Amino acid sequence: MRHDEKEHFHLLERVINHSQLYIFVREINEEKDISFVSENVKNLGYLPDDFYSKKLRFQDIIHLEDRELVKDHIKKYSKKICVENFSLEYRLISKNGCTIWVEERSWIKKDDLGNPIRHKSVLYNVDERKRLENKMKETSKKFKAIADYTIDWESWLDVDGKLLWVNPAVKRLTGYSQQECLDMEDYPFSVIVKDHRNTVKNLLKAGIEGKITGNDLRYKIARKDGSESWISISWSPIFFDNEFGGLRLSIRDVTFRVKSDLVIKRLNDELKALNYSLSHDIRTPLHVISWYSDILVNDKKDKIDEESFKCIEKIKSNILYMNKLINDQLKLFMDNRKELEFKEVDLSLMACEIADNFIKTYNYIDYDFRIETDLKVYADESLMRVLLENLIGNAVKYSSKKDKPIIEFKKIKNESEYDGDIFVVSDNGIGFDMKNMDSLFTMFKRFHNEKEYKGSGIGLATVKRVIKQHGGRIWAKSKPGEGSKFYFYI
Structure with missing residues (x-):
């Protein structure tokens, strides 16, 4: 090896030894298991001599649960004629017992007959990335559980309006399972009653095209058993890194609320009629009393003593007060309905x-x-x-x-x-x-x-x-x- 090549090699070796890369060269058909291992294997708590002296074999530092996986993978790619390199993620065990995730990228050297003779591998330390991935998977699993167990019927339509996901609440509200919904060609419109179907179609189409939100719009659905119920639909656009990903639909059963609103409206109408009726029935005798009081004051004034005159004035004053009570009560009622x-x-x-x-x-x-x-x-x-x-x-x-x-x-x-x-x-x-x-x-x-x-x-x-x-x-x-x-x- 020339002097400049040696310098280049030593420089490369120093870079590797200060990195998170572990290099192993394994001999396949010879007694010697490891023919080369990089110095930075010390980061795992081992020495290169542990492998050269056969105190350790490479498979000894592979996590027990992953050994068969690695063995089968090497065997699989060793038999392939065209494929001479592969990658695989698995776990190593450091000397102090810690688990470290690595990504192995390997090259298998073969002889003239195509038989594997040497296995060169570079192991990248991906432990931090793997832990983050696992954490994200756990978080994603929790968010999915939250979405799955919400009371509302939740679903996700893609940019073409096709159903991608629906939560289990759909069965409680409609009688249809998640899979039945996913198999529907025109979800959710086939569940909407015919009279409301086109309206909902146009609204969701506008929601997708305009990437706009809709809130608490009420329509009827036809359940699987043939019964009908009222629902409230709300939707909002979904974005992934500023890229439109479709609509999220939130649907809840408002049948009880709609029926209650109708009952309240009927009762309010009856109350309004009762208020006007009572006010009229009360006002009529008040008008009569006021009229006769005016007759007494105006036509019989000379025949009424001062004490009687004061009594009549009190009567008229209380009539005005009663009229004010009636007006205030009607105003309060109307303000409350406004x-x-x-x-x-x-x-x-x-x-x-x-x-x-x-x-x-x-x-x-x-x-x-x-x-x-x-x-x-x-x-x-x-x-x-x-x-x-x-x-x-x-x-x-x-x-x-x-x-x-x-x-x-x-x-x-x-x-x-x-x-x-x-x-x-x-x-x-x-x-x-x-x-x-x-x-x-x-x-x-x-x-x-x-x-x-x-x-x-x-x-x-x-x-x-x-x-x-x-x-x-x-x-x-x-x-x-x-x-x-x-x-x-x-």
Whole structure:
């Protein structure tokens, strides 16, 4: 070997010995098992001499469970005429007993007759990669288990709309097994009832072509046993490294919900009719009483003494109060049935309009309205007006006996678990005892004398319903004689 070749060889040897490559040359038809082993076998805790001296054979450091695999693989490729190299992954055992995954890439040298005489192998340490792969397999197995055992019927359609996977929940919802679904030519449309089939087809086609999401769309399915049930379909596009991979469908049985909605609608319609009927039946005698009271006052005034006149005035006053109760109850009922229309609402501007209306209508010029600017929410505008009219109206009413009434509307620092804005309407009025807090938002419940503070007792119940419709919360803090604060978020 020339000098430059020797230098090149030694350089290559040093590189190998400082790498994670282990090189073995095994003689197949001679007594000597190992004719060469790289020095870096020391990384496994062994010495090259352990193999040269035959203290160890190569198969001794192969994991017991993998020895037959390696032996069969070598035998298989040794017999092949054309194939002279192969690769295989298996485990080695280090001297201290640790398991190390390696990938063997081997070359089998043959004589002129095609008989194998030498087996050269380079072993790459792939232990870290293999452990990561195993970890990913375990994670994948867990995620698959989660998907398989969800209550919802889950499935995956490819970019052409063909079913790739469906979870076991499909059998509970439809009666069809996973395999039966995979064998369907037009899944899931063959399960959808005919009247809804084309609609669902067009929606999912648009979902695939536009890579768009759909949510909670209700349709009927025909189960395997012939029965029908209502389902809610939602879908979203799947992406792998920014490449579109189809749609994920999530389907749940909403039969009970649909039937409940129909029952609720029927009951609401009946309740609406009952409300109008009762209000009409009550208003009619009230109108009669009011009419006769007017006759007594206008036509028989000279024949009525002062005490009787006061009684008639009380009758008329209570008729007005009864009419207000009826109107408030109907309004509360209609507000509760209203379909919410969400948009950005400027609460500051709305509160200023309400305050200005109180000042102009009732001449409340002594009131000090302190309204913070730029208070905005995403909510139903008309219901926000109902909410603020009641809260500000109550604050005005119950601070009316103060020399300098102060009504304030602002946003406060949020120190609760809720991560949105918290608003407060406060006054310096008569306040109330917190022991009555549990019934504060109850319909027709009043804490103060009706003669001093007029009202129907329905305002805070209305506020509570508005807050509930928006998924929020309202609460209050107060002390008798020190005013009240009503906090809310939506």
